Amino acid sequence: MKKDVVIVGGGCIGLMSAYCLQKSGRSVTVIEKGDITNGTSFGNAGLLSAFKKAPLSAPGAITDTIKLMLKGESPASVHPTLNLHLYKWLLKFAASSTEARLRRTLALFERYGQVSLDMYQSMVEDDGIDFHFRKDGLLMIYTEQATFDAKAAHCNDPKAYEILSKEKTKEYMPILNDKVIGSILLKENGHIDPGEMMLAVKKYLEEKGVEFLLNEEVERLEFEGSKVSKIRTSKDVYEAETFILSTGADDKLARQAKNKFMMTPAKGYSLTFKMDDALKPKTTSLFADLFIAMTPRRDTVRMTSKLELGTTNPSIVKKQIDSMNKNLAQYTNDFERRDVVEWSGFRPLTPNDIPILGFDENYENLVHATGLGWLGITFAPSIGKIINDVITVDKKNETNADILLFSSFFQG
Ligand SMILES: Cc1cc2nc3c(=O)[nH]c(=O)nc-3n(C[C@H](O)[C@H](O)[C@H](O)COP(=O)(O)OP(=O)(O)OC[C@H]3O[C@@H](n4cnc5c(N)ncnc54)[C@H](O)[C@@H]3O)c2cc1C
Numbered sequence: 001m002k003k004d005v006v007i008v009g010g011g012c013i014g015l016m017s018a019y020c021l022q023k024s025g026r027s028v029t030v031i032e033k034g035d036i037t038n039g040t041s042f043g044n045a046g047l048l049s050a051f052k053k054a055p056l057s058a059p060g061a062i063t064d065t066i067k068l069m070l071k072g073e074s075p076a077s078v079h080p081t082l083n084l085h086l087y088k089w090l091l092k093f094a095a096s097s098t099e100a101r102l103r104r105t106l107a108l109f110e111r112y113g114q115v116s117l118d119m120y121q122s123m124v125e126d127d128g129i130d131f132h133f134r135k136d137g138l139l140m141i142y143t144e145q146a147t148f149d150a151k152a153a154h155c156n157d158p159k160a161y162e163i164l165s166k167e168k169t170k171e172y173m174p175i176l177n178d179k180v181i182g183s184i185l186l187k188e189n190g191h192i193d194p195g196e197m198m199l200a201v202k203k204y205l206e207e208k209g210v211e212f213l214l215n216e217e218v219e220r221l222e223f224e225g226s227k228v229s230k231i232r233t234s235k236d237v238y239e240a241e242t243f244i245l246s247t248g249a250d251d252k253l254a255r256q257a258k259n260k261f262m263m264t265p266a267k268g269y270s271l272t273f274k275m276d277d278a279l280k281p282k283t284t285s286l287f288a289d290l291f292i293a294m295t296p297r298r299d300t301v302r303m304t305s306k307l308e309l310g311t312t313n314p315s316i317v318k319k320q321i322d323s324m325n326k327n328l329a330q331y332t333n334d335f336e337r338r339d340v341v342e343w344s345g346f347r348p349l350t351p352n353d354i355p356i357l358g359f360d361e362n363y364e365n366l367v368h369a370t371g372l373g374w375l376g377i378t379f380a381p382s383i384g385k386i387i388n389d390v391i392t393v394d395k396k397n398e399t400n401a402d403i404l405l406f407s408s409f410f411q412g
Pocket of ligand 1: 008009010011012013014031032033034036039040042043044046049216218219246247248249250253268269270304305345346347369371372374375376377379
């Protein structure tokens with residue numbers, strides 16, 4: 001039987017699209033090649049960091065990275081590759097790092113970040129979906145006086161910022177040593193436990209009748225005229241009114257529909273461990289000069305870092321884990337970590353922090369929802385809402401204001 005909406009990919013973007021479409025009364029099937037517990041949406045830091053936080057493609061990003069590379073502390077690296085697409089991506093990244101774009105991107109981040117925060121809150125409070133969700137700010141910790149002073153000079157709004165001394169910063173993160181300069185609390189941000197959120201939302205959706213086909217990979221799209229007629233998976237063949245591709249950094253299926261999106265996989269790592277409660281960070285914290293995040297969760301703490309381009313190797317490389325630990329150790333006292341779980345995953349990164357959203361330009365019943373880069377968890381609910389709106393209300397990209405503003409189909 002022909003299905004209504006088939007979503008390929010059960011990461012946070014696929015699940016939030018399912019959540020919004022189900023609420024609109026659509027019948028939804030999610031097809032996921034894994035079991036949703038090991039992908040990028042599961043192992044990330046869980047920061048909800050849309051407010052007052054510069055995009056990756058901010059002016060100065062490249063010089064700052066080069067400075068860190070020279071100090072041996074850079075979280076970013078580019079593997080030598082013959083893949084021309086990556087070099088085009090890097091050129092576009094450099095061209096996007098302008099003041100004009102920065103102002104625009106910050107405004108878009110706040111617009112969609114607020115929608116997402118409100119939706120996460122409503123999921124917890126109104127739908128009774130149980131996951132760790134806190135709106136208690138993001139602590140930006142500085143280890144360089146110059147970057148701290150430069151940022152603090154612009155933090156005049158007491159609703160948005162609190163500037164903290166070294167001693168006050170240590171109250172938030174007791175493991176810090178005296179090399180830390182100070183911190184700035186970006187008060188409007190928050191965090192979740194992304195894995196808990198994914199499992200709880202999946203359970204809620206199943207109870208509402210959403211169908212999950214797990215451990216089933218979509219291998220081929222088939223076309224008839226201007227439509228996707230069916231998809232072939234490792235187990236079966238399905239027809240549907242509408243197909244959504246939310247396959248994260250894996251663009252294999254999008255390419256079958258003749259797309260070559262300006263997106264690249266950006267590998268990152270997380271370490272999740274238990275530590276003494278008294279030493280745990282009080283809120284989610286980001287070492288601004290090192291790109292290392294530490295997020296407190298119910299029973300554990302998660303540390304994340306690294307941004308590797310030019311690799312699709314999924315294995316956990318010990319050198320990268322050692323480098324994360326070495327960089328953190330410079331600014332912390334020794335502390336015991338128990339039951340450490342190492343993880344790596346790929347961000348679907350566009351060069352200008354603008355995602356790929358909306359109807360395909362060649363096939364009228366195919367919708368794309370990817371390219372959320374380092375902020376997929378931050379924006380997932382608002383992306384689900386946009387995808388639902390364009391499918392059920394606007395029915396085309398050109399009449400959906402959010403797609404016009406926040407999709408690389410229009411803002412490339
Ligand atoms: C180290 C690290 C830290 C991060 N920290 C944060 C953070 O603090 N805050 C934040 O907002 N974001 C963060 N991110 C980014 C965030 O995790 C991603 O933007 C987000 O998870 C992307 O979600 P997605 O649904 O697009 O992709 P994914 O989570 O990758 O989901 C795509 C799914 O599609 C499935 N799939 C792919 N191809 C097929 C196929 N052919 N058939 C069936 N299934 C398929 C995959 O198995 C996968 O489950 C971080 C990322 C990393 C790597």
